[in-house]
Amino acid sequence: MTQITTAPIDGQKPGTSGLRKKTPVFMGPHYLENFVQAIFDAIGGAAGKTFVLGGDGRYFNDRAAQVILRMAAANGAARMIVGQGALLSTPAASHMIRLRRTDGGIILSASHNPGGPDADFGVKFNMPNGGPAPEAVTGAIFARTAEIREYRIAESQDLDLSRPGETRLGGMVVEVVDPVSAYADLMESLFDFNAIRGLLQAGFRLRMDSMNAVTGPYAVEILERRLGAAPGTVVHAVPLPDFGGMHPDPNPTWAHELMAEMMSGDGPDFGAASDGDGDRNMILGRGIYVAPSDSLAVLAANAHLAPGYAGGLKGVARSMPTSSAVDLVAKARGIECFETPTGWKFFGNLMDAGRVSLCGEESFGTGSDHVREKDGLWAILMWLNILAVRRESVAEVMQDHWRTYGRNYYSRHDYEGLPSDSADAMMAALRDRLTALPGQVIEGMAIAAADEFAYTDPVDGSVSAGQGLRVVFEGGSRLVLRLSGTGTSGATLRLYLERYEPAGGDLGLDPQQALAPLIRAAEELAGIAAASGKTAPDVIT
Numbered sequence: 007m008t009q010i011t012t013a014p015i016d017g018q019k020p021g022t023s024g025l026r027k028k029t030p031v032f033m034g035p036h037y038l039e040n041f042v043q044a045i046f047d048a049i050g051g052a053a054g055k056t057f058v059l060g061g062d063g064r065y066f067n068d069r070a071a072q073v074i075l076r077m078a079a080a081n082g083a084a085r086m087i088v089g090q091g092a093l094l095s096t097p098a099a100s101h102m103i104r105l106r107r108t109d110g111g112i113i114l115s116a117s118h119n120p121g122g123p124d125a126d127f128g129v130k131f132n133m134p135n136g137g138p139a140p141e142a143v144t145g146a147i148f149a150r151t152a153e154i155r156e157y158r159i160a161e162s163q164d165l166d167l168s169r170p171g172e173t174r175l176g177g178m179v180v181e182v183v184d185p186v187s188a189y190a191d192l193m194e195s196l197f198d199f200n201a202i203r204g205l206l207q208a209g210f211r212l213r214m215d216s217m218n219a220v221t222g223p224y225a226v227e228i229l230e231r232r233l234g235a236a237p238g239t240v241v242h243a244v245p246l247p248d249f250g251g252m253h254p255d256p257n258p259t260w261a262h263e264l265m266a267e268m269m270s271g272d273g274p275d276f277g278a279a280s281d282g283d284g285d286r287n288m289i290l291g292r293g294i295y296v297a298p299s300d301s302l303a304v305l306a307a308n309a310h311l312a313p314g315y316a317g318g319l320k321g322v323a324r325s326m327p328t329s330s331a332v333d334l335v336a337k338a339r340g341i342e343c344f345e346t347p348t349g350w351k352f353f354g355n356l357m358d359a360g361r362v363s364l365c366g367e368e369s370f371g372t373g374s375d376h377v378r379e380k381d382g383l384w385a386i387l388m389w390l391n392i393l394a395v396r397r398e399s400v401a402e403v404m405q406d407h408w409r410t411y412g413r414n415y416y417s418r419h420d421y422e423g424l425p426s427d428s429a430d431a432m433m434a435a436l437r438d439r440l441t442a443l444p445g446q447v448i449e450g451m452a453i454a455a456a457d458e459f460a461y462t463d464p465v466d467g468s469v470s471a472g473q474g475l476r477v478v479f480e481g482g483s484r485l486v487l488r489l490s491g492t493g494t495s496g497a498t499l500r501l502y503l504e505r506y507e508p509a510g511g512d513l514g515l516d517p518q519q520a521l522a523p524l525i526r527a528a529e530e531l532a533g534i535a536a537a538s539g540k541t542a543p544d545v546i547t
């Protein structure tokens with residue numbers, strides 16, 4: 007065991023989902039080591055504890071895993087449960103943490119950010135409940151990075167993580183496990199695999215794009231082996247260190263190959279994609295894209311069709327910028343609906359307290375209390391289970407939903423790579439104007455309310471302030487602006503737009519058209535073009 011003298015490194019502050027930096031930064035001297043030691047220190051040490059370790063397979067995943075194992079051993083951990091090849095999807099890691107009743111886990115991923123020597127890397131700590139560390143813990147980790155003077159690491163050769171089994175590293179057991187099977191079993195316990203098999207046998211065609219990221223092996227096992235989808239249903243199924251150059255963010259822009267196939271006219275009946283670490287999902291039908299906020303609402307309205315949810319939902323929760331489509335379902339069902347800040351860490355308390363069973367975010371994240379992370383394949387299987395029972399197309403399910411609840415036209419516009427100074431200044435200027443906005447009329451729409459979202463956790467009373475600027479118009483349309491907490495260079499502005507159209511109204515508009523007055527209002531209010539130097543967003547979802 008070696009004590010290494012180190013010094014604090016600036017900027018090791020976890021964001022929306024762990025610490026994300028450019029890969030070369032993470033590979034720099036002491037960078038990973040300082041952060042990992044800070045995690046162990048912040049949770050009261052690693053001695054005698056058991057942790058789960060795995061990642062999405064991106065560049066440096068394998069090296070980082072070896073370093074973390076040596077550090078865990080030197081810090082006195084009793085056991086590390088490692089996904090074979092140091093792979094674990096984020097939801098599978100969450101499940102493993104819970105299943106084995108461990109003290110938490112370290113997940114190596116920058117999620118939907120690109121991977122490679124010049125792209126992004128990330129490290130996240132999850133709690134014994136399987137969920138991302140809450141702000142109190144990430145705050146303690148960050149505080150520790152600012153005062154760290156030494157870290158502990160064992161001297162050892164690399165461990166062979168390529169085969170399941172147990173080895174020792176000093177006094178610590180290293181247990182290499184199949185990353186897929188326990189997770190696949192969990193899925194099989196929640197959904198009616200027989201019904202889905204029947205749907206596929208009846209000629210229903212499926213396409214899954216794993217984007218060369220971690221869900222490949224999971225999707226092949228579940229969709230092709232256990233459910234009998236045709237071999238080759240899963241494309242880009244092998245996790246690659248640079249995701250084969252793909253940007254593993256499942257949205258219409260980055261999953262454009264899948265989009266093209268699904269919109270081609272004679273495409274498959276159902277298409278889906280997931281992100282780098284497997285917690286996001288995009289759902290498509292033939293000729294139709296399902297907006298993530300709508301997907302959450304449809305899942306809430308139909309969850310009882312899946313065996314794992316047959317008893318109904320305890321309640322639902324969504325992040326604040328997510329559309330209120332799910333609120334309408336909750337209201338109709340008489341169940342509670344919570345509005346939380348962006349990031350899955352805010353759902354954990356609600357799930358642990360038994361208040362909600364289904365959660366979602368507009369950013370292609372949906373999940374339930376089966377784990378404490380969002381879960382891409384779970385959402386895909388839930389959709390397939392619903393379609394297998396209803397025997398309707400995705401488009402028919404969406405039409406029916408809108409005719410029942412009305413349609414929340416929704417879009418997110420991302421402006422990427424802005425100079426941080428101008429993005430901060432733009433947000434500050436709008437923040438200063440918020441109190442004066444109610445009563446003003448913009449683009450013919452009267453402003454009813456404007457504020458900066460702050461959240462008081464109903465379970466533990468903790469307060470999270472500064473969670474996005476919102477401007478709400480008479481009739482319920484709204485704009486939300488916030489800066490991303492997952493980027494690694496400059497600032498990304500996210501503009502969220504929502505307009506509600508009641509069930510009897512025009513339900514078939516193009517969302518960008520339906521939202522055009524709101525898009526103009528956002529420009530008038532915030533001056534995005536001037537602050538960003540861009541005349542159009544980089545990504546529209």
Ligand code: VG1
Pocket residue numbers: 022023116117118119281285286325348349350367368369371489490491492493500
């Ligand atoms: C983004 C999304 C947020 C999501 C987070 C982590 O955060 O907006 O909804 O929870 O990514 O997802 P931000 O701060 O960049 O808006 V993942 O799949 O990247 O772990």
Ligand code: CO
Pocket residue numbers: 096117118281282283284285286
């Ligand atoms: Co992700």
